[in-house]
Amino acid sequence: MGSKAQSTKGRSFQKPKGTRDFYPLELLRRRYVTETWRAVSIRHGFEEIDGPTFEHAELYTVKSGEGILSELFSFSREGGDDLYALRPEFTPTLARMYAAQAASLPKPCRWFCIPNFFRAERPQRGRLREFCQWNCDIIGEGFGTALDGELEIVAVGALSTLGMTPTNCQVSNFHRNIWTRIFGHAGIPEQQFASWFDWVDRYFRLTPEQRMEYALRFGASQKQVTDMTGVVQVMNGEAQAQAGSIDEHVIREVTAPSAAALAAVSDHFRDTGFDGWFKWDATLVRGLAYYTGTVFEVLAEGERAIAGGGRYDNLIELFGGPATPACGFGMGDVVLGNLLTDHGLMPGADGDAGALMDAVQNVTTGALGSVSLRPDVFVVSADEDADGDVVPLVAQLRRGVESDTWRERGGKPWDADRYAIPPMHARPTDKATRNLKKLLQDAERARARFCAIVHTEGRVQLKDLDKREDLAHPSKGDWSASPVDEHYVGRRWSAIRNG
């Protein structure tokens, strides 16, 4: 080590711009994040997939136009005609894969992947040319309207597991159709919608004067700018509508259907115990033209978006599949890594290799909750009055119960004693039926080990699906859906798993 390592022969090589070398400690840090992503995905009922690292370049230009080629690493075989490109995102691959098998896939289909992506951009903080990104997508309709909310909760679940809280991190939400309706109502021609989305997107990055100038340049009128400024202010709750702009009641009326969809997302945050994370932001529209409904971004102070996603209801069709609604998000490892490090939430950031090894060990082998590919429990409702208890119970089981000792100590997210009851793989049904027999079939088809049947007043009946027998509580008979109870149903298979 101490002697001169470089030979006078040979030349030295540098890693390509915007790429990273992962020495042992760095790779462990990455695994801490990716294994957490994986565990959280599985617990939320998502299945892991992957696709090729490169695709026909056309797959990307068909969606985004030829202009995107300059941001791709593209190549062709020596003497070959086909142009390929390293994948810059997963959505086209996903749409292609889904379209190819659409008829035989379950509806909805919950898929995740944690692949590397490549973009030929200029690197800067939080943006590299090769990075790792977690993608979660729900494709196809369930009976519920909560698909978007369900999806967002997965992202929040991961951040929460990694130690982020609503005080330093929130999910900004909006619905693109709120704007298209407003645009329509304001008499803006459809060809100008894209420009107006850009305008909305830049709202907080430009001064009022710049906003006016920007709008006039693409052919808007002064009145329209005044109107839209008023709409942003009303929507964000910053002010009453100003004189001369669109009346607040009119705004509410025009946008009611889309606002209701957003409210459903907000409700889902509440039902799953993540209320504080949800935020409205009327200026959040996201650049991509393919979003058709809700759009969201996970934001934290001082960082670019940690995750972003939304609803894309006509993309599967674009890739040759049947018309299928879908929503998804992506979360990159670069920004997240910066964020965790800055908040003291990255194990081994101080070079403590032992702590880092323990952290990865805990995440992967079970001290923090083993990840069962088979669902630990399938939760169904036996009574209409208990329907509303399913989502909260599933969320509670997936979250686990943190231990008092850990909480009082102010422990780190990766500490082995974090949970009194570890997080589990829990699933609700996607079926609309109330037929208990069918619901149990659904549970067996999902290969669940147990089924929790929720009755009124938080009573839970527990079945071992492998042994086909009921597991009654020794003294109370039924179990409880409330984690504060001694006979909380989560305790039962927490005990089973620990032997």
Next chain:
RNA sequence: GUGGCUGUAGCUCAGCUUGGUUAGAGCACCAGGUUGUGGUCCUGGGGGUCGCGGGUUCAAAUCCCGUCAGUCACCCCA
């Protein structure tokens, strides 16, 4: 594609404004010693094309030009 900052030992950096003897520090590494077997302390040691190229000068890490690389921001953001 545009702009700001940076590039000196394996790592983190000082020195550059006001050019001038063998270019420094801490950590790391190696050797020896001390401490009654490991993270203490002491002593010594190896290791540097001062990113690269050109220019100005008697003399350049230092000033000027170019170039490459890194980084941050803009553009863009799937």
